[in-house]
Amino acid sequence: MPYDDRLASTPARERWQASVYAIVLAAVNVVVCFRLFRVPGAHMNSMHGFWVAIAQRIGGSWFHPTWWPYWHEGIPFEFTYAPLVPALTAIWSAMRGISELLAFQAVTAIVYCLVPLTLFLCAWRLTRAPGYSFAAALLYSLTSPIGLLIPEGAFHWNAMLDSRRLFLVVVWDDTPHLLAVALLPLTILFMARAMETGGRRYYAAAALSIAAATYSSAFAPVITAIAALCLIAAFSNQGYARNIAIAAVIGIFAYALSAAFLPPSLMSAMRESSTTPMHADKVWTLGSFAALAIIALGWIVLWKLLPRWTSDWRLRFFAFFAYSMTGIPLVAAYFHRQFLPQPLRYAPEAEVALALLIVFTLRPWFGRMWPFLRWALVVLLLAFALEQIQRYRLNMRRYLPPADASATIESRASLWADGNLPGVRIFFPGSIAQWANVFSKVPQFSGESWSMAYNPMEQLGLVAIYYGDARVSLAWLRAFGVGAAAVPGANSEEFWKGMVKPEKFEGVLPVLWRDGGVTIYKVAQGVSSLAHVIPEAALVRRAPKSFDDITDMERYAAAAEGPVDMQWDGVNRIHIRTTQVPGQVVSIQISYHPGWHAAANGRDVRLHPDGLGLMWLQPECNGLCSVDLHYDGGWELRICRWISVLAFVILLIMFFRPVKRTA
Numbered sequence: 001m002p003y004d005d006r007l008a009s010t011p012a013r014e015r016w017q018a019s020v021y022a023i024v025l026a027a028v029n030v031v032v033c034f035r036l037f038r039v040p041g042a043h044m045n046s047m048h049g050f051w052v053a054i055a056q057r058i059g060g061s062w063f064h065p066t067w068w069p070y071w072h073e074g075i076p077f078e079f080t081y082a083p084l085v086p087a088l089t090a091i092w093s094a095m096r097g098i099s100e101l102l103a104f105q106a107v108t109a110i111v112y113c114l115v116p117l118t119l120f121l122c123a124w125r126l127t128r129a130p131g132y133s134f135a136a137a138l139l140y141s142l143t144s145p146i147g148l149l150i151p152e153g154a155f156h157w158n159a160m161l162d163s164r165r166l167f168l169v170v171v172w173d174d175t176p177h178l179l180a181v182a183l184l185p186l187t188i189l190f191m192a193r194a195m196e197t198g199g200r201r202y203y204a205a206a207a208l209s210i211a212a213a214t215y216s217s218a219f220a221p222v223i224t225a226i227a228a229l230c231l232i233a234a235f236s237n238q239g240y241a242r243n244i245a246i247a248a249v250i251g252i253f254a255y256a257l258s259a260a261f262l263p264p265s266l267m268s269a270m271r272e273s274s275t276t277p278m279h280a281d282k283v284w285t286l287g288s289f290a291a292l293a294i295i296a297l298g299w300i301v302l303w304k305l306l307p308r309w310t311s312d313w314r315l316r317f318f319a320f321f322a323y324s325m326t327g328i329p330l331v332a333a334y335f336h337r338q339f340l341p342q343p344l345r346y347a348p349e350a351e352v353a354l355a356l357l358i359v360f361t362l363r364p365w366f367g368r369m370w371p372f373l374r375w376a377l378v379v380l381l382l383a384f385a386l387e388q389i390q391r392y393r394l395n396m397r398r399y400l401p402p403a404d405a406s407a408t409i410e411s412r413a414s415l416w417a418d419g420n421l422p423g424v425r426i427f428f429p430g431s432i433a434q435w436a437n438v439f440s441k442v443p444q445f446s447g448e449s450w451s452m453a454y455n456p457m458e459q460l461g462l463v464a465i466y467y468g469d470a471r472v473s474l475a476w477l478r479a480f481g482v483g484a485a486a487v488p489g490a491n492s493e494e495f496w497k498g499m500v501k502p503e504k505f506e507g508v509l510p511v512l513w514r515d516g517g518v519t520i521y522k523v524a525q526g527v528s529s530l531a532h533v534i535p536e537a538a539l540v541r542r543a544p545k546s547f548d549d550i551t552d553m554e555r556y557a558a559a560a561e562g563p564v565d566m567q568w569d570g571v572n573r574i575h576i577r578t579t580q581v582p583g584q585v586v587s588i589q590i591s592y593h594p595g596w597h598a599a600a601n602g603r604d605v606r607l608h609p610d611g612l613g614l615m616w617l618q619p620e621c622n623g624l625c626s627v628d629l630h631y632d633g634g635w636e637l638r639i640c641r642w643i644s645v646l647a648f649v650i651l652l653i654m655f656f657r658p659v660k661r662t663a
Contacts, residue, residue, distance in 0.1 A: 047173035049435030054086035065633025071447035122185030211257035234317035256647035430496030464547035475550035481589030492517025529563035595634030
């Protein structure tokens with residue numbers, strides 16, 4: 001039944017109750033994760049190093065296109081990672097005067113506490129039942145129902161009591177994803193209000209929350225689309241076409257707001273990265289049709305049965321949403337089929353949905369219970385909650401023991417390289433690559449998250465280095481301008497130890513450094529130049545067909561022995577000084593991107609990609625040659641930024657333009 005959603009129309013007693021419940025929820029979760037604000041940790045197995053490194057160097061990249069020279073032969077800043085968590089980390093670090101690593105932990109704690117609060121707000125404003133909304137948020141805070149549905153190891157009832165989400169954010173790498181989950185209840189609330197009332201401020205609020213979630217995690221657009229479909233299905237008494245149109249308009253507006261950091265080329269790269277040999281997820285196979293059919297069958301059953309169960313669209317939405325979000329990981333876990341990448345990672349969304357469905361399904365039964373029995377049950381549940389709070393606090397101590405990140409092999413290796421091989425591109429493996437740029441400015445052959453890899457040839461090169469023999473590995477390393485390579489032994493301190501034959505470089509390459517089971521070998525001359533004057537015939541013209549297709553790369557590496565003077569001016573400009581004769585080209589071992597532009601002796605020249613995705617140009621000089629390169633993001637990234645700026649202007653107008661009231 002429609003009702004006025006203005007907070008002023010809410011009875012004072014209800015607002016007071018909601019405020020108390022919100023304070024209690026915040027207190028419960030702060031007590032659990034307070035340690036994150038004070039005790040610095042160092043989980044080198046995690047991706048925390050990615051986000052901390054971005055936070056340290058984010059600078060003005062929010063406001064103008066910036067080249068990121070530290071990972072993957074250089075990439076546009078937009079390809080590093082969804083930027084909201086690193087930006088919040090940088091802001092918190094500056095505000096509090098603390099390290100970015102401790103600031104990241106604080107952001108993680110805030111995000112962890114935020115999810116139950118937004119869940120409570122959404123449930124309360126939709127149902128006007130603050131007590132039951134509090135119960136749903138508390139159930140989410142202190143249990144993990146997905147542990148019963150998809151147990152890790154043997155089934156046991158206590159799995160529901162495990163602090164699974166806490167473990168994922170503290171020990172592993174789910175903070176950006178969890179921030180998207182925290183914004184999901186707000187998206188649901190605002191989108192539902194837009195469908196109910198058509199108010200433009202709800203359109204704007206829904207689009208803003210979706211955009212913020214997209215700035216947090218690549219999971220956001222998918223979970224938002226699923227939530228929108230569930231709302232459309234739940235509003236069965238309204239015109240489906242109208243609500244589909246509303247969801248589409250909100251979605252387009254949200255993309256416009258987030259386009260600056262989600263250009264089409266990035267979406268294409270993310271799609272392509274899931275099929276690389278090293279990380280092939282095989283998202284869409286013949287089995288994907290079966291997975292979709294299973295989900296569709298359940299939807300049809302719910303569509304038929306839910307109207308008989310309840311006329312309340314909110315309960316119908318909770319049912320559709322819980323089924324959809326749990327179905328994705330369940331089908332993957334038990335039927336080994338998927339139609340979305342990383343389906344098991346939708347567990348946090350499933351737990352939000354299950355908390356809502358469980359509490360509000362039991363609400364009528366609980367309301368009819370004998371009052372004394374009801375209060376006795378409440379006391380029992382609160383006693384269990386207190387036990388869970390203590391259990392979670394003890395788990396937090398286990399998950400976050402005090403640690404000195406500067407004492408790790410990741411720190412020692414990267415600091416040694418930064419001090420002894422300044423400016424030299426280095427291959428770091430596994431956890432060292434993930435953390436190297438927290439401690440140094442070492443330019444890396446790898447370093448980035450594979451899920452957003454800009455250059456697919458670099459991903460193929462990683463396969464060659466991890467699995468190929470010495471000759472194959474060296475061909476790729478030299479072709480990409482790598483001057484040194486770190487190799488972890490089987491018993492090294494490096495976490496992942498993914499090199500199949502770590503001994504393959506022994507006796508082949510000179511040793512520069514050994515420590516903690518990690519050896520750094522010299523691959524090429526210790527120079528920082530990535531520019532070479534070579535015969536045009538020596539270029540790698542075609543992409544390798546497999547990781548051991550190295551003939552062209554060996555010919556190129558042999559021709560690129562002599563480097564030329566190359567200097568960086570910041571991160572968006574490069575100056576090259578050399579001599580050249582007709583028939584020669586300048587090869588630059590930096591990722592090609594249309595945002596780079598070049599001039600030779602003051603005359604504009606065209607940059608080209610070679611078969612490895614690196615840059616080369618024909619300056620047409622005869623003698624001294626001065627080549628200047630500058631990066632401006634290219635037309636795609638600039639247009640996407642202007643689209644986002646225009647969208648934010650429209651957003652402000654929608655929020656602050658007075659609403660015309662009818663008499």
